[in-house]
Every structure is written in structure tokens, then in C-alpha cells.
Amino acid sequence: MAAKSKKKPAAKKKPASAKPRAAKAAKADKQRGAAGTAPKRVAAILAKLDEAYPNATCELKHENAFQLLISTILSAQCTDVRVNQVAETLYKKYPNPEAFAYATPSELEQEIRPTGFFRNKTKSVIGASKAIIETFGGQVPRTMEEILTLPGVARKTGNVVLGTAYGIASGIVVDTHVQRLSNRLDLTRNEDPKKIEQDLIQIIPREKWIQFSHQIIWHGRRVCQARKPKCVECNLESLCYSKDKTV
Numbered sequence: 001m002a003a004k005s006k007k008k009p010a011a012k013k014k015p016a017s018a019k020p021r022a023a024k025a026a027k028a029d030k031q032r033g034a035a036g037t038a039p040k041r042v043a044a045i046l047a048k049l050d051e052a053y054p055n056a057t058c059e060l061k062h063e064n065a066f067q068l069l070i071s072t073i074l075s076a077q078c079t080d081v082r083v084n085q086v087a088e089t090l091y092k093k094y095p096n097p098e099a100f101a102y103a104t105p106s107e108l109e110q111e112i113r114p115t116g117f118f119r120n121k122t123k124s125v126i127g128a129s130k131a132i133i134e135t136f137g138g139q140v141p142r143t144m145e146e147i148l149t150l151p152g153v154a155r156k157t158g159n160v161v162l163g164t165a166y167g168i169a170s171g172i173v174v175d176t177h178v179q180r181l182s183n184r185l186d187l188t189r190n191e192d193p194k195k196i197e198q199d200l201i202q203i204i205p206r207e208k209w210i211q212f213s214h215q216i217i218w219h220g221r222r223v224c225q226a227r228k229p230k231c232v233e234c235n236l237e238s239l240c241y242s243k244d245k246t247v
């Protein structure tokens, strides 16, 4: 009688992974050594940001593009809260570009002193106001090329003003929060803001550029803070494999 062949017990079926596909794609990207920029993963991150911050917007108080420009110049190395405090009295005394353009520098320096770097900021504010009057007919220009000609204005300020005041998506704001979070979320492997912006505009749909900047800044301020990110509270946690994670 032929011996009965011993059948191996059927291998146990692995339970279906709870991880979303996007997270798997990201893991695969990571293993390949590429940034986690698979379109599905990026779409999942954008959806989570929409879920958490549907109404994210610029936190610098302003009534027009010019005020936003001045507040953004003042916000370098300073919190929005501090800038808003200073701006409240500042815009009553200096209601338009003419008022700033012909301000007494030493007075303006003292008025904006609480925002830090007040000498350079005074030069930028007065210089930008003069250029707006002399070159742009009193209006903050509407293109990145033109806005970058204003003293003290680099791409970050240009993107804030064009995006928030005019709804023009000319790029993505890369401030300290966007810089940190883009790396933590593995949307870039660059440290230089210009390169980060180039990386982000390749993977984020243009219609999301303005809102994405606000949402990432909000997330960086509220949850994914520099020193101790609150990963337990983070709705992006399942998509994040940053070495800075605290869970």
C-alpha cells in the first residue's frame, strides 16, 4: 500500500493589513530611497489636511494687500500674534503706502521694534512703500516677478501676499513650518526653501497650493511642533514615518 503523503497544514492567511494603501506605497518609496511622494500618498495627506483644517487661512490680520505685505515683512523671525499686536496701532497711524513711504525712520523703528530686526524691517517697509507708489501706481503688484522687485520681499512674502490677498497661486509658501513638516512628511528631502518649494509644486495640484500652505502652517503651529510634535493627536500619524515621531 502506497504511503499516504503528508500534507503540510495550510499556511494561515494573514489578516488584511489595516494600513491604507497610501502608507504602503510610502513605505515602498522609503525602501527605494525616494521621498514619499507617490500620488496616492500625497492625495491622502491632502485629504487629511482638509479634514483637520477645512478653514485654514493666514493668521496675520489685514484689511488689504498692502497691510498684508507690511505685516508679512514684519513677521520675519517673529510670531503672527506679536505682529498683529503691533499692526493694530501701526495701521491707524500709517493707513496707506504714502504714510509709510514718508515716515520718519527713527519713529517707525521704535514702533516696530517689538517685532525684532527693526532697523532692516524699517528700511524694507519704507522702501517697499516707495516702490509701490513710484513704480506700481500705489497698488501691490499682482505677479511674482514684480512683487520680488520690492525691497525686503522674497518668494515667501510674495506667495503669502499673492495667495492670500489676491487668490493667485504663484507658488507655495515655505516658512519654517512648511520646511519642517515637508521633511517630516517626506514630501521633500531638501532643506533649502527654494528647492522645497520646487519639490512641493511638482506634487501638489496647483488648485491646492494656497490652502496647502495655510494648512501645513496651522498643523505646524498646533500639532507638529518643532520640539515636541503631538503625534498622538495627529490625524496624519498613519501616513507619517518621521524619525521625529513621538509615538
Ligand code: SF4
Binding pocket: 184, 185, 223, 224, 225, 229, 230, 231, 234, 235, 236, 237, 240, 241, 242, 244, 245, 246
Ligand atoms: S505624526 Fe508626529 S511627526 Fe508626523 S506629522 Fe504628525 S505630529 Fe508631525
